[in-house]
Amino acid sequence: MQRPQSIIQQENSNLQHLKANLKIFTSQYLRSRRLQLEDHHKTIKLLSPQNVISRGYAVIRKNNKIVNGAGSIKEGEEIEIVTKDAVLKSTVNEKIEYDGKHTDL
Numbered sequence: 104m105q106r107p108q109s110i111i112q113q114e115n116s117n118l119q120h121l122k123a124n125l126k127i128f129t130s131q132y133l134r135s136r137r138l139q140l141e142d143h144h145k146t147i148k149l150l151s152p153q154n155v156i157s158r159g160y161a162v163i164r165k166n167n168k169i170v171n172g173a174g175s176i177k178e179g180e181e182i183e184i185v186t187k188d189a190v191l192k193s194t195v196n197e198k199i200e201y202d203g204k205h206t207d208l
Contacts (some may be wrong), residue, residue, distance in 0.1 A: 156187045173198060 162185040
């Protein structure tokens with residue numbers, strides 16, 4: 104008669120142990136995911152167009168679309184240069200190819 108009660112007690116103890124471990128591991132897992140999300144949020148914020156512009160860069164638009172290179176822009180065309188505090192409407196007077204190797208911008 105003692106044996107079934109002993110088995111039940113042992114299994115109950117095992118369940119309590121598993122329950123405690125599950126709480127600990129779940130908490131640790133959620134904490135690590137939260138930290139990862141915070142890191143992603145910081146990265147996205149650093150790379151946001153507004154933040155990039157605030158560091159001195161500009162966005163160039165042609166026909167209300169962002170231009171990522173000069174290939175689609177021709178001399179005489181109208182463009183907009185978006186800075187942190189203004190939108191400059193400009194006409195391209197001259198287009199000079201740039202290879203990106205010079206660092207004396």
